[in-house]
Amino acid sequence: MSSPRWLRACSLALALSACGGGSDDAGRAEAETETGDDAGSLCACREVEGELECCFGHGVCEAQPEGPSVCACDPGARGRTCATPGPGVHPVRARSCPGPEPDPGCDQRVQAVVVEAFDACVDPGSGATFEGVLVRPAADLDGAWPPPETWAEGAAPVALLVHGASQDFADYYDLLEHLAANGVVAAAFDGTAGEGATFRANRALAFSNCLRETWADAGLLSPRHALVGHSRGGAAVSLVARALAEGGLPLPGLEGLELEAVVALAPTAYGSTNSEGSPALTASDAPAYLAVQGSRDPDTGGAALGWFEESDPAMVRGQVWIHGATHQRFNQGLLFAGTGELEASLDAEAHWAAARAYVGGFVLWRLLGLEGYRPYFAGQAVPASVPAEVFAGLGDGGGGRLLVHDFEAPSLEPSSVGGAVLVDGLEPAALTLGPLAELDAPWSGAHRSAGLSVDASGSAGEGEATLAFELPPAVADVGDYAALSLRLGWAFDDPENCGPRPEAAELGALALALSDGASAAVVPLDSLGDAGRVEAPDRFVPETFGNWTTPECHALGALRPLRVDLARFCEVEPDLDLGALTRVELRVSPGSAGAALMLDDLALERGEGEVGVGACAPP
Numbered sequence: 001m002s003s004p005r006w007l008r009a010c011s012l013a014l015a016l017s018a019c020g021g022g023s024d025d026a027g028r029a030e031a032e033t034e035t036g037d038d039a040g041s042l043c044a045c046r047e048v049e050g051e052l053e054c055c056f057g058h059g060v061c062e063a064q065p066e067g068p069s070v071c072a073c074d075p076g077a078r079g080r081t082c083a084t085p086g087p088g089v090h091p092v093r094a095r096s097c098p099g100p101e102p103d104p105g106c107d108q109r110v111q112a113v114v115v116e117a118f119d120a121c122v123d124p125g126s127g128a129t130f131e132g133v134l135v136r137p138a139a140d141l142d143g144a145w146p147p148p149e150t151w152a153e154g155a156a157p158v159a160l161l162v163h164g165a166s167q168d169f170a171d172y173y174d175l176l177e178h179l180a181a182n183g184v185v186a187a188a189f190d191g192t193a194g195e196g197a198t199f200r201a202n203r204a205l206a207f208s209n210c211l212r213e214t215w216a217d218a219g220l221l222s223p224r225h226a227l228v229g230h231s232r233g234g235a236a237v238s239l240v241a242r243a244l245a246e247g248g249l250p251l252p253g254l255e256g257l258e259l260e261a262v263v264a265l266a267p268t269a270y271g272s273t274n275s276e277g278s279p280a281l282t283a284s285d286a287p288a289y290l291a292v293q294g295s296r297d298p299d300t301g302g303a304a305l306g307w308f309e310e311s312d313p314a315m316v317r318g319q320v321w322i323h324g325a326t327h328q329r330f331n332q333g334l335l336f337a338g339t340g341e342l343e344a345s346l347d348a349e350a351h352w353a354a355a356r357a358y359v360g361g362f363v364l365w366r367l368l369g370l371e372g373y374r375p376y377f378a379g380q381a382v383p384a385s386v387p388a389e390v391f392a393g394l395g396d397g398g399g400g401r402l403l404v405h406d407f408e409a410p411s412l413e414p415s416s417v418g419g420a421v422l423v424d425g426l427e428p429a430a431l432t433l434g435p436l437a438e439l440d441a442p443w444s445g446a447h448r449s450a451g452l453s454v455d456a457s458g459s460a461g462e463g464e465a466t467l468a469f470e471l472p473p474a475v476a477d478v479g480d481y482a483a484l485s486l487r488l489g490w491a492f493d494d495p496e497n498c499g500p501r502p503e504a505a506e507l508g509a510l511a512l513a514l515s516d517g518a519s520a521a522v523v524p525l526d527s528l529g530d531a532g533r534v535e536a537p538d539r540f541v542p543e544t545f546g547n548w549t550t551p552e553c554h555a556l557g558a559l560r561p562l563r564v565d566l567a568r569f570c571e572v573e574p575d576l577d578l579g580a581l582t583r584v585e586l587r588v589s590p591g592s593a594g595a596a597l598m599l600d601d602l603a604l605e606r607g608e609g610e611v612g613v614g615a616c617a618p619p
Contacts, residue, residue, distance in 0.1 A: 045069040045071055055081055056083045056085075056173070058071075058073060058074045058077040059072050074086055076088075078170035079171045079333065080171060081333060083170060084115065084133055084170040086115065088115060089112055089141055089143040090115060091111060092110065092111050092112060092180075093177065095385065096385070097385060098385065099383070104358070104360060104365070104370075104373045105353050105354075105360070105385030106357075106383075109137070109150070109181065110139065110182075111181075112143070113135050113137060113138055113177055114136050114137075114143045116133070116136070117131070117133060118132040118211070119132060120214070121206060124205075125199075130190045130192075132188065132189035133169065133176070133187070133189075134215070135173070136180055137150075137180050137182075137185070145217070146183065150183055151368070153224070155221055155222035156183060156185045157183075157185070157222045157225065157226070157260070157367040157368070158185045158208075158211070158222070158224070158225050159179050159185070159186050159225075159227075159367065160187050160189075161175070161187065161229070162189075162204050162229040162233030163191050163229075163331070164191075164231025164234070164268075165195070165231060165232045167233075167331050168193070169190050172230070174352045175228075175356060178356045182364050182368070184226075184367055187211060189203065189207045191204075191232075191233065191236075196232065197236040198236070200233055200236035201237075201239035201243065205240060205244075205251060208225070208253065208254060209251035209252070209253035209254050212253035212257075213253035218253075224260050225257050225259050226259070226260055226262070226263070226366060227261070229262075230265040230330060231265075231327065233267075234264035234304075235264070235269075237262050238280055238285075241259055242285050245259075245286075259285075260367055261287075261290070261363055261366035261367065262286045262289050262290070263289075263290045264291045264304060264307055265292045265355065266292065266299075266304065266327050266330065267300065267303055267307055269301065269303040281311050282315070283312045283314040283398060287316060287398075288315060288318075289308075289311050289315050290319075290320065290377070291304035291305075291308045291318070291319050292320045292322070292355075293319075293320070293556065293558070294330075294345070294351075294556075295322065295538040295556050295557075296324060296326045296345050296538065296554070296556070297327040298327065300327065302446040302447075302558070304319065305558060305559070306448040310448055313395055313397040313605075314397055315396075316366075316607065316608050317396070318362065319560070320392045321560065322358075323388060323389040324345055324346040324350070325346055325354060329352075346387075346388055349387075350386075350388050354386050354388055357383040357386045358376070358392070361373050361376060361377075361383070377393075378394045379392040379530060379533070379561075379562070391533060391558065393563065395485055395601075396563075396608055396610075397485075397603065397606070399605075399607055401603055401605050401606070403416045403417070403601070403602075404416060404469050404584055404604065405417075405469055405602045406449075406600070406602075410433060411433070419470035419471055421469055422466075422470065423467060423468075424465065424466040425463060425464060425465035426456075426467075430457075431453070432452070432455075433452055435449075436449055436600065439491065439598060440559075443492070446556075447559075451559070451598055451599055451600035452599045454588060455596045456508045456589070456590045456591055456597060463589075464587050465587070465590070467587075467588075467599075468583045468585045469583060469585070470582060471581050471582060471583060476580050477579045477581075478566070478579075478581050479579055480606060480612035481605060482567075482605065482607065482610040483604070483607070484514070484602075484604055485562065485564075485603050486599065487561050487598075487599070488510070488560060488562055489598040490557070490598070491557055492536075492594065498553030501539055502536065506591050507534075507536065507595055508590055508591030508595075509589040510525045510532075510587070511523060512525070513584070513585040513586075513587060514566075516576055516578075516581055516582055517582045520573065520576075520585075521569035521576045528564065528568075531562070534562075534597075535558050536557070537555045537556065540554060540555060559600055565613075567613050569616070570617075574616050576616045577616070578613060578615055584602065586599065
């Protein structure tokens with residue numbers, strides 16, 4: 001059966017290939033690999049206090065003549081490890097919250113959820129029905145809906161999850177349950193293993209329309225909607241967002257839909273641009289975007305970096321980099337060691353905790369207005385429920401943005417505002433402009449932006465080196481902005497020297513400064529606590545690790561988005577005149593680690609809900 005007209009139009013509008021079957025990622029060896037069913041690679045049964053039990057409690061363990069025991073799923077339970085329980089009311093699994101509230105990884109607003117099979121939606125290409133699951137909040141173990149006052153709008157928002165090519169839609173119950181336990185109707189559907197991003201995008205549109213048109217409880221749904229995608233699904237959700245923004249789809253269930261957030265979890269590189277120079281997503285597609293990446297993901301090459309770099313600076317856009325995390329363990333289909341990827345990563349529970357806190361937390365922040373979660377995405381703290389080293393950061397220029405330097409030109413000056421760039425304490429050879437994918441090699445080849453590499457060991461003296469970006473008089477008044485933003489990361493040029501990551505003291509101290517010609521305010525990054533940490537590659541050498549088979553050092557590196565409130569500079573120097581600023585400076589103290597500092601996107605911003613700082617010392 002041929003695809004209906006609206007899907008052809010959708011595909012053309014998205015500059016994509018056919019909407020129907022087949023893989024859009026053909027020939028991309030780095031995209032994803034199918035996971036084998038080697039003994040030990042799938043969690044079925046585990047021993048607890050001498051007794052065998054199914055890993056998720058949704059079945060009975062059965063011994064096999066050869067090999068490990070398997071879990072015979074309870075009636076209706078789904079997933080390769082029976083992770084999603086059968087239809088009915090289920091108590092929410094208790095979470096340990098070791099730190100102060102709020103914690104986006106373990107907060108719970110209801111104590112029960114209802115699981116429903118939702119298997120009657122029709123694929124727009126083949127005309128066949130496909131499977132899905134809904135997990136909704138319940139007021140109690142009788143399964144009643146929470147009262148309308150649970151939500152500010154009196155109705156429940158929806159989050160739709162799109163899985164990747166080698167995952168199963170029912171292997172994400174941990175995340176779906178967490179969303180439902182906090183008042184969101186969480187849904188997932190079968191994207192058919194191996195199908196491409198376009199196929200998933202079109203099926204996601206069909207499923208969303210089917211849900212809002214045919215579900216018995218659709219009248220209790222808010223128009224507020226979020227999209228979450230893992231792996232190839234992480235590319236698909238951006239295509240869905242673009243299609244919804246362009247409109248013209250004869251899908252009545254999607255009329256009036258309010259897309260509030262798009263989250264890409266370890267996305268593949270496919271579809272990161274729709275045309276030369278256009279961003280992956282614009283503020284008109286969605287108001288908020290988050291890209292999440294594990295530092296030990298052998299499949300996607302750190303593609304979350306490219307998605308973040310090409311997203312619209314006018315959005316609330318976040319990047320989360322999780323040290324020790326890999327590609328497959330964010331779902332419940334893979335738990336124990338059976339491949340090199342699993343042997344060299346965080347354990348499964350740590351992956352799920354990170355997914356609940358950052359993927360789930362971002363969705364809850366944007367759908368429910370939980371502003372208490374924002375500091376975790378700004379990198380000001382790591383949720384206590386996450387047992388991993390995490391580097392998170394936000395960019396937000398929706399209220400206005402002055403790009404001081406984007407480092408895209410072949411020469412350092414003039415800057416993006418037409419000002420001079422003054423270098424003090426560094427030899428010319430210590431500064432290198434170019435594509436970040438090359439400057440940051442071998443730590444990440446997925447960058448799509450250019451940047452600046454600063455070799456602090458190449459200083460002309462023993463003291464601090466300074467990069468000063470002068471502001472012409474026409475842009476000297478920065479009182480309308482709220483923050484200074486930039487992206488920073490450390491890189492190492494010797495992948496075979498794979499010792500432990502250097503200590504912070506070995507890397508050299510960093511500081512930002514603002515000057516008005518008469519006075520200067522200097523803010524050392526280490527004075528910002530968690531918000532000022534700069535990521536360095538998480539280095540290690542396994543013999544084999546997923547698609548990485550060389551004996552060299554393996555890990556992915558990132559440039560972390562940093563954002564410093566202008567009010568912080570005013571605290572340091574109350575006499576600073578923000579109405580007549582003359583320069584923005586980056587100060588680097590030489591370190592001993594042989595590292596290069598990566599720099600990109602220096603800007604002044606005013607974001608969502610922010611007001612300009614005005615003057616440091618009001619007259």
